[in-house]
Amino acid sequence: MINKKEVVLEVKNLSIDIPVSQGILHPVDNINLHVERGEILCVVGESGCGKSLTSLAIMGLLPKNAQRTAETLELNKEDLQELTERQLADIRGNRMAMIFQEPMTSLNPSFTIENQLLEPLLRHKELSKDEARNQVIEMLELVGIKPAEPRLRQYPHQLSGGLRQRVMIAMSLLCNPDLIIADEPTTALDVTIQAQILELMMSLQEKFNTGILFITHDMGVVANIADRVAVMYAGQIVEEGPVSEIFDNPAHPYTRGLMGCIPVPGKLGQDNTLGTIPGMVPSVVNDFQSCRFGGRWDENYKENFEPCRLTEVPKKRRSFKVNLNEKHLVHFCCDECLHLSEHTLVEGSS
Amino acid sequence: MLAYTLKRVVVAFLILLVVSGLTFSLSHLSADPALTIAGEQASDEDIEAVRKLYGFDRPVIEQYVNWLSRALQGDFGKSYHYKAPVVEMISGRIGTTMTLGFLAIVFALVVSIPLGTLAAMRPNSLIDRFALLIAVFGQALPTFWFALMMIILFGVWFRWLPISGNTSWAHFVMPTIALGYYATPALMRLTRAGMIEVLSSDYIRTAKAKGLLPVSVLFKHALRNAIIPVVALAAVWFGFMLGGSIVIETIFNLKGIGWLSYDALLRSDLPVVQAIVLIFASFYVILTLLADLLNAYLDPRISVR
Known part of the structure; x- marks a missing residue:
């Protein structure tokens, strides 16, 4: 039995800078993440908070103009920053794989399913074409494409969205990777297919004991599949912890805002509206001159507390443990935000 | 793929038919061929004889069908000037x-x-x-x-x-x-x-x-x-x-x-x-x-x- 505590992905102080004409974008700002073997870590956040860039940064597939810096970026204790482009290509699709948001466009329209599925195997494993083909068929049946053989000769446009995403999942699993990064894999699918795909991913993850970094903005999906959750906001991780902790006891106002946006059948009366978080994710051009969450506090908070009005460059970020739980951490960008949320925090440490 | 190929081939044939008609009629509209062949000094009788000889007095449709059927057999006639096929x-x-x-x-x-x-x-x-x-x-x-x-x-x-x-x-x-x-x-x-x-x-x-x-x-x-x-x-x-x-x-x-x-x-x-x-x-x-x-x-x- 593999030790549950084995860390497959370790990210420390990962930042991404993109120079633009108005200054420098900081879409990802000093984030820490880790994924253990056999674990699903969900990274949640609204559009533009840096989730997808984080996943591309880990894969080493950032656009050319984006600069990645990190204190630690390790896959199975191997430093990904030390590797040459060629060595990184040896790892991609082999020891870490990725599933993308758009199954309709993520497969090459000009090649058959067989051709595209054989590629990672022939690239990374020393297999004959027949052996590889058998593995492809086996994997397609595992992701629920039965019978698999007639599908091999088909082109992507002959498959539905759900089938294509199954093909993408099969592709990611072919070389039995340590880590799979799934970037909103169910967002483009309709709801019934979403449920099937999530179920499939969970069962396969259990079977292969892979670590999954699952990126989504859908709290419903998080509740379904996550072991741990990291809430991302404006390029930073604001709260992280076991899924039950986060759902039962959200500590950061942003996490609470997200929770308020989940429609729960039966719980919403006629007169109360579905929650929203006021405002928008702040622009991430240049350094922040004020609190990132300023102006987005909801009415309940505003009644009891003065919203954060920090106008200077925030002090060092502060992290706090919630409810004495070692694993449930909340990070505030500034002391003022911390002060505002303090009533929920039992014990604090910097 | 087969149906697509057949469709494209049929369309290609139709285009060729139209092109052949246009080619034939345009060149006949542009000048009187009998005049060209007979030469500048030729008398009216000579021109008329040439017209008969080459079949230019026939209806245009008939000339076209004759020309096309011969062309399909690989015979485009003889050059007026060089007299060679x-x-x-x-x-x-x-x-x-x-x-x-x-x-x-x-x-x-x-x-x-x-x-x-x-x-x-x-x-x-x-x-x-x-x-x-x-x-x-x-x-x-x-x-x-x-x-x-x-x-x-x-x-x-x-x-x-x-x-x-x-x-x-x-x-x-x-x-x-x-x-x-x-x-x-x-x-x-x-x-x-x-x-x-x-x-x-x-x-x-x-x-x-x-x-x-x-x-x-x-x-x-x-x-x-x-x-x-x-x-x-x-x-x-x-x-x-x-x-x-x-x-x-x-x-x-x-x-x-x-x-x-x-x-x-x-x-x-x-x-x-x-x-x-x-x-x-x-x-x-x-x-x-x-x-x-x-x-x-x-x-x-x-x-x-």
């Missing part, structure tokens, strides 16, 4: 034109696809600017001027290459470059545009995420998709080069079809003109058909539409 005149010269057209389109593709790809990989880089420079020159320079400049440089000053005739492969070097360069700008810019679009597509990201090496990402996954419109354009350009090599054939004194058509037009040699127009139109239609089929093979989605 048109088929022989053409078959003796078509090799030269085909060789020149083929070499020119190959030259154009060999230059434009790698250069367009390199330019697309680094937009606005030095190599992109260089490619743009070549494209702008190719678009702006008249073919005949470019050909003459090459003759002066490589034929007269350096004496590296022969400047006239078609007796050896060396004779084809300059005509090929002159004619091929004309097609290069459009093909190269289309390759570049297609490549830039494809390289930013999701499936290229997938290919990279699989760990494929850049060579395979570029040449297998990207080029195949970027090249689809280039194939269609290249087919059209090939047709254009077969028919449009008149200037080049005249400058370099290559006795091909282009040269023959120029000669036949000057002499109002109708059977020759008709045959050449029909043959080149057929080439065009067949090339377009082949390009369609090749496209359907490259992009399997096309045959579904």
Whole structure:
């Protein structure tokens, strides 16, 4: 039995800078993440908070103009920053794989399913074409494409969205990777297919004991599949912890805002509206001159507390443990935000 | 795929039928052929005799059907001026034109696809600017001027290459470059545009995420998709080069079809003109058909539409 505590992905102080004409974008700002073997870590956040860039940064597939810096970026204790482009290509699709948001466009329209599925195997494993083909068929049946053989000769446009995403999942699993990064894999699918795909991913993850970094903005999906959750906001991780902790006891106002946006059948009366978080994710051009969450506090908070009005460059970020739980951490960008949320925090440490 | 092929073939036949009708009627409308054959000093009786002899007094439809049925059997009649069978005149010269057209389109593709790809990989880089420079020159320079400049440089000053005739492969070097360069700008810019679009597509990201090496990402996954419109354009350009090599054939004194058509037009040699127009139109239609089929093979989605 593999030790549950084995860390497959370790990210420390990962930042991404993109120079633009108005200054420098900081879409990802000093984030820490880790994924253990056999674990699903969900990274949640609204559009533009840096989730997808984080996943591309880990894969080493950032656009050319984006600069990645990190204190630690390790896959199975191997430093990904030390590797040459060629060595990184040896790892991609082999020891870490990725599933993308758009199954309709993520497969090459000009090649058959067989051709595209054989590629990672022939690239990374020393297999004959027949052996590889058998593995492809086996994997397609595992992701629920039965019978698999007639599908091999088909082109992507002959498959539905759900089938294509199954093909993408099969592709990611072919070389039995340590880590799979799934970037909103169910967002483009309709709801019934979403449920099937999530179920499939969970069962396969259990079977292969892979670590999954699952990126989504859908709290419903998080509740379904996550072991741990990291809430991302404006390029930073604001709260992280076991899924039950986060759902039962959200500590950061942003996490609470997200929770308020989940429609729960039966719980919403006629007169109360579905929650929203006021405002928008702040622009991430240049350094922040004020609190990132300023102006987005909801009415309940505003009644009891003065919203954060920090106008200077925030002090060092502060992290706090919630409810004495070692694993449930909340990070505030500034002391003022911390002060505002303090009533929920039992014990604090910097 | 089979249904698609059949459909394209039927359409091609219909186009050819229309072209043959147009060719025939236009050339008959442009001048009185009996007058041309009989000559300037001929009397009215002579002209009438010629008209009877060649069947020009018959209804046009009948003449057309006769001409077409013979043409389908490979008989385009005799040249009014040279008195030789048109088929022989053409078959003796078509090799030269085909060789020149083929070499020119190959030259154009060999230059434009790698250069367009390199330019697309680094937009606005030095190599992109260089490619743009070549494209702008190719678009702006008249073919005949470019050909003459090459003759002066490589034929007269350096004496590296022969400047006239078609007796050896060396004779084809300059005509090929002159004619091929004309097609290069459009093909190269289309390759570049297609490549830039494809390289930013999701499936290229997938290919990279699989760990494929850049060579395979570029040449297998990207080029195949970027090249689809280039194939269609290249087919059209090939047709254009077969028919449009008149200037080049005249400058370099290559006795091909282009040269023959120029000669036949000057002499109002109708059977020759008709045959050449029909043959080149057929080439065009067949090339377009082949390009369609090749496209359907490259992009399997096309045959579904």
